[in-house]
Amino acid sequence: MTQLALVIDLNVCVGCHACVTSCKEWNTSGWAGPMSDFHPYDADPTGTFFNRVQTYEVGEFPNTETVHFPKSCLHCEEPPCVPVCPTGASYKREDNGVVLVDYDKCIGCKYCSWACPYGMRELDEKQKVMKKCTLCIDRITDQSLPETERKPACVLACPTSARLFGDVHDPDSEVSVAIREQGGYQLMPEWGTAPANHYLPRRKTRIRIHEDELVRADNPLDKEAIELPDEQGETLDDVAW
Amino acid sequence: MHPAFSVIFLTTLIGAGQGLFLALITGQVYSLANLLAPQDNVRFYAFGSVLALILLVAGLLASFFHLGHPERAWRSAARWRTSWLSREVIVLPLFMALVAAYGLIHYQGWTQPLFSIKGVVDIDASLIAGVLAALLAFALYVCTAMIYASLKFLQEWHSPLTVVNFTLFGLASGFTLAAAFSAWIGVDLVGFYGAWAVAFTLMAAVTRLASLYRNARIKHKSTLQTAIGMRHTTVRQKAQGFMGGAFNTREFFHGRGDGTLKLIRYVFVLLVFIVPVILLGVAWYIHSSWLPLLAFGAQYLGLLCERYFFFTEARHPQNLYYQSMY
Numbered sequence: 001m002t003q004l005a006l007v008i009d010l011n012v013c014v015g016c017h018a019c020v021t022s023c024k025e026w027n028t029s030g031w032a033g034p035m036s037d038f039h040p041y042d043a044d045p046t047g048t049f050f051n052r053v054q055t056y057e058v059g060e061f062p063n064t065e066t067v068h069f070p071k072s073c074l075h076c077e078e079p080p081c082v083p084v085c086p087t088g089a090s091y092k093r094e095d096n097g098v099v100l101v102d103y104d105k106c107i108g109c110k111y112c113s114w115a116c117p118y119g120m121r122e123l124d125e126k127q128k129v130m131k132k133c134t135l136c137i138d139r140i141t142d143q144s145l146p147e148t149e150r151k152p153a154c155v156l157a158c159p160t161s162a163r164l165f166g167d168v169h170d171p172d173s174e175v176s177v178a179i180r181e182q183g184g185y186q187l188m189p190e191w192g193t194a195p196a197n198h199y200l201p202r203r204k205t206r207i208r209i210h211e212d213e214l215v216r217a218d219n220p221l222d223k224e225a226i227e228l229p230d231e232q233g234e235t236l237d238d239v240a241w
Numbered sequence: 242m243h244p245a246f247s248v249i250f251l252t253t254l255i256g257a258g259q260g261l262f263l264a265l266i267t268g269q270v271y272s273l274a275n276l277l278a279p280q281d282n283v284r285f286y287a288f289g290s291v292l293a294l295i296l297l298v299a300g301l302l303a304s305f306f307h308l309g310h311p312e313r314a315w316r317s318a319a320r321w322r323t324s325w326l327s328r329e330v331i332v333l334p335l336f337m338a339l340v341a342a343y344g345l346i347h348y349q350g351w352t353q354p355l356f357s358i359k360g361v362v363d364i365d366a367s368l369i370a371g372v373l374a375a376l377l378a379f380a381l382y383v384c385t386a387m388i389y390a391s392l393k394f395l396q397e398w399h400s401p402l403t404v405v406n407f408t409l410f411g412l413a414s415g416f417t418l419a420a421a422f423s424a425w426i427g428v429d430l431v432g433f434y435g436a437w438a439v440a441f442t443l444m445a446a447v448t449r450l451a452s453l454y455r456n457a458r459i460k461h462k463s464t465l466q467t468a469i470g471m472r473h474t475t476v477r478q479k480a481q482g483f484m485g486g487a488f489n490t491r492e493f494f495h496g497r498g499d500g501t502l503k504l505i506r507y508v509f510v511l512l513v514f515i516v517p518v519i520l521l522g523v524a525w526y527i528h529s530s531w532l533p534l535l536a537f538g539a540q541y542l543g544l545l546c547e548r549y550f551f552f553t554e555a556r557h558p559q560n561l562y563y564q565s566m567y
């Protein structure tokens with residue numbers, strides 16, 4: 001079975017919000033739209049978003065790190081939001097595992113949003129139905145688009161390629177390899193929701209260099225200077241091959 | 242969680258309506274067993290059922306204010322296999338229909354025995370409708386409470402105590418109302434219903450205080466560390482992804498200070514458990530016709546506070562992503 005998902009690389013994300021704006025642009029004008037805004041140019045702007053980027057500071061100064069944290073529906077493999085829906089408006093697609101809301105059936109009771117431990121669902125205050133990330137279902141399933149463009153808008157927009165998209169059930173897919181080889185992890189694993197989306201952790205590349213790798217003990221240029229404890233013939237380093 | 246008044250009114254009104262109906266049928270069963278004097282069909286049972294129905298309809302109306310699309314409410318019966326909300330939506334109208342039938346049977350006086358068990362216990366149509374409705378009343382308590390208790394990561398709600406509390410609160414307020422109703426129309430059942438009401442109120446006090454105790458000491462499974470997957474003891478949020486509010490900050494935070502919540506807690510403990518018991522006791526002693534009504538009023542007001550507090554108690558793990566709201 002296919003399970004489409006995003007893999008988000010926190011080591012690469014620079015927190016530019018390009019994914020947020022391109023998500024809103026694509027989806028507000030598409031199948032999932034409108035994503036209504038209220039007083040966008042006033043003191044208290046608010047509106048519907050499927051994707052947000054948050055920023056955290058980890059550690060105590062001066063040993064701090066800034067972590068940008070994109071947050072959207074994780075398309076859980078055991079989505080707690082689906083069985084609680086009284087109307088069946090919330091469902092998980094059999095063919096690709098994307099969790100969706102049928103906006104014509106939703107009664108706006110908000111029960112599913114209570115049942116998502118991550119707070120990934122938002123009620124659209126204008127349309128009065130529940131909304132959340134669709135993985136750009138109208139894009140990724142559109143056969144008229146060239147293969148390379150059949151990806152969520154956020155993935156295409158990300159200038160640092162921090163967002164990978166693919167089938168996490170296919171062990172050889174780009175996303176599966178990334179999860180396996182770069183320590184991909186899930187959010188709040190304690191609730192057994194088995195989120196399909198994974199995050200790649202911050203990673204440091206360090207090489208260990210020992211002192212004697214920097215200084216050659218028997219440098220021939222220093223030969224006279226070095227007082228050898230006892231007579232020593234040519235070392236292997238002096239042999240010209 | 243943010244307390245929604247639609248849901249507060251829904252759960253308290255139907256709880257009391259169910260309780261009142263259970264009180265009526267208890268009275269009927271007692272009189273069938275010759276433990277109580279039989280009551281007038283119309284004045285007591287039919288009007289009592291109407292009163293219960295009024296509460297149920299008012300609760301149902303309140304619930305519509307919770308929906309974004311009330312005109313589609315009929316759709317919510319679809320997923321009864323998995324959703325407790327769907328089950329509630331099915332059981333509530335069924336229960337209302339049976340209460341209406343029960344009231345009508347009494348009003349029309351169709352209470353001639355249909356058959357009798359061993360020639361001792363006479364079974365009539367009202368008893369059949371009443372017992373079925375009583376079963377549904379209990380089923381409805383379970384459905385309503387399980388809507389909250391089934392959400393496992395809302396740890397304050399995810400406990401059998403939630404179901405017990407909803408049931409006992411409904412029974413307590415229903416039997417208090419039954420006592421008030423009897424006192425008002427001058428039926429000699431105030432002592433009977435009052436005693437039951439006091440018993441249920443005291444039981445509810447024990448279980449609710451137990452859940453308050455449990456919730457005050459609860460250890461949450463999710464932390465900011467598991468929420469974003471950063472293994473460090475110091476994690477500070479610098480930006481939450483928006484400047485104004487969002488659904489996430491409106492729906493899941495109650496926005497009340499500790500002082501206010503403490504006050505609400507004291508008020509509900511006083512109004513739900515202490516005041517009604519005293520008033521019912523005094524009413525029984527001085528044969529007052531209006532004190533039980535006052536007892537019900539106080540208890541219902543207290544239950545509104547209790548339900549408000551119930552919502553503010555629950556801390557949703559999604560709140561971890563909005564540290565500045567704490």
Ligand code: SF4
Binds near residue numbers: 072075076116118120
């Ligand atoms: S992240 Fe939340 S909304 Fe998305 S599938 Fe999981 S539980 Fe449902």
Ligand code: SF4
Binds near residue numbers: 111113
């Ligand atoms: S808000 Fe809509 S999608 Fe969510 S549980 Fe209610 S009906 Fe289902």
